[in-house]
Amino acid sequence: MQQLSSILNRFSEPETLKMAKLGRELRAKGIDVIDLSLGEPDFDTPQHIKDAAKKAIDDNWSHYTPVPGYLDLREAICTKFKRDNNLEYKPENIVVSTGAKQSLANAILALVDEGEEVIIPTPYWVTYSELVKIAKGKVVEVHTSMESGFKITPAQLEASITDKTKLFLFSSPCNPSGAVYSKKELEALAVVFRKHPNIFIISDEIYEYINFVGSHESIAQFNDLKDRIIIINGLSKGFAMTGWRLGYIAASPEIAKGCEKLQGQFTSGTNSITQKAAVIALTADLKPSYEMVSEFTRRRELTMKLVKEVPGIKCFEPEGAFYIFPDVSYYYGKSNGEHIIKNSADFSMYLLNVAHVSSVMGDAFGDPACVRFSFANSATNIEKAWARIKDALAKLK
Ligand SMILES: Cc1ncc(COP(=O)(O)O)c(C=O)c1O
Numbered sequence: 001m002q003q004l005s006s007i008l009n010r011f012s013e014p015e016t017l018k019m020a021k022l023g024r025e026l027r028a029k030g031i032d033v034i035d036l037s038l039g040e041p042d043f044d045t046p047q048h049i050k051d052a053a054k055k056a057i058d059d060n061w062s063h064y065t066p067v068p069g070y071l072d073l074r075e076a077i078c079t080k081f082k083r084d085n086n087l088e089y090k091p092e093n094i095v096v097s098t099g100a101k102q103s104l105a106n107a108i109l110a111l112v113d114e115g116e117e118v119i120i121p122t123p124y125w126v127t128y129s130e131l132v133k134i135a136k137g138k139v140v141e142v143h144t145s146m147e148s149g150f151k152i153t154p155a156q157l158e159a160s161i162t163d164k165t166k167l168f169l170f171s172s173p174c175n176p177s178g179a180v181y182s183k184k185e186l187e188a189l190a191v192v193f194r195k196h197p198n199i200f201i202i203s204d205e206i207y208e209y210i211n212f213v214g215s216h217e218s219i220a221q222f223n224d225l226k227d228r229i230i231i232i233n234g235l236s237k238g239f240a241m242t243g244w245r246l247g248y249i250a251a252s253p254e255i256a257k258g259c260e261k262l263q264g265q266f267t268s269g270t271n272s273i274t275q276k277a278a279v280i281a282l283t284a285d286l287k288p289s290y291e292m293v294s295e296f297t298r299r300r301e302l303t304m305k306l307v308k309e310v311p312g313i314k315c316f317e318p319e320g321a322f323y324i325f326p327d328v329s330y331y332y333g334k335s336n337g338e339h340i341i342k343n344s345a346d347f348s349m350y351l352l353n354v355a356h357v358s359s360v361m362g363d364a365f366g367d368p369a370c371v372r373f374s375f376a377n378s379a380t381n382i383e384k385a386w387a388r389i390k391d392a393l394a395k396l397k
Helices: 017-028 047-058 072-085 102-113 126-134 154-160 181-194 224-228 252-267 274-285 287-308 344-355 381-395
Strands: 094-097 115-124 138-143 165-171 200-204 227-234 247-250 372-376
Touching: 017 344, 017 372, 047 274, 072 094, 072 102, 072 247, 072 274, 094 102, 094 381, 102 126, 102 165, 102 200, 102 247, 102 252, 115 126, 115 154, 126 138, 138 154, 154 181, 181 224, 200 224, 224 227, 247 252, 344 372, 344 381
Parallel strands: 115 138, 115 165, 165 200, 200 227
Antiparallel strands: 094 247, 227 247
């Protein structure tokens, strides 16, 4: 038998992709599965961005690109940071990658050594813990709950820090909980970080524009911490460009150089056509993005109304991103006579097989009481899906 490397045993494949695959398999058998598992806008990329890509092809932007990204794109990213976040960055702070996922992988591999601890508040995006395991770091989960708005408190943060802590890793808006940290809440965490000058912070801000409660706040606004903060962002969510694969970091020149070095061996610079289109996406009017967010706002309200009609489900109203992450543990131990629901994986599989609705089990996000449902789907599908979910759950006794 072929001997594969031990690295493959260290981490799991993303549950989000696994569920999408199972859904596709059922669909291939002719079953009408409604997909509430996937994390991507169901909108088309705005026309002016597609036009910029077509022009880039005609203008023959077809050669290898600089590893950290074209200079004009890195300048456009700096302009975006000034415009949206009032943050000053120079091109030397920016590394463009093939999706924010690669940006995260670069940053984690550039910072974390074997045995070093990475604090991740739960629930968190599935990939965080697995990337830390690939780097041979130790994941330190800090549990947040619906009662605390799925946010870590300064006291929890302080209590989780040891002399091995290297990194704190979080997203705001958060996938999957939808929590959005306010300036005051970030300031309170900053007070703790000031006492621990050796800890780095990865702030994943990919859902920046999909915010239902106010303006986006970045922890990098606290200037004395800025050199230790790596902002992760990208085009996937805010511009409906998941398949184009473009993410970026803003970090100190030293960290940026480390990420560039890693990327130079893994993938080199990202796709030239996407980069040219990204310059237009980031510098043009954001109207299409805001129109998309208005639609997500309507769907969030619809989803919250429908979920409240399902007995036993407790749901936090998301402040950002496009998911709800309800506590479904009321159904654990119940059965329809055929399937027994023991945990969030059983719950998700039950809904897939009986209601033909796909979701993602909470264990994958570090919270076994919950399940993630996306509202990046049409209002018609959302209504249909929640009616089916309600019916399927009514059969559990
Ligand atoms: C919190 C979070 N960070 C990063 C990413 C990765 O985005 P990209 O498509 O740019 O790789 C995702 C995608 O689902 C995400 O939810």
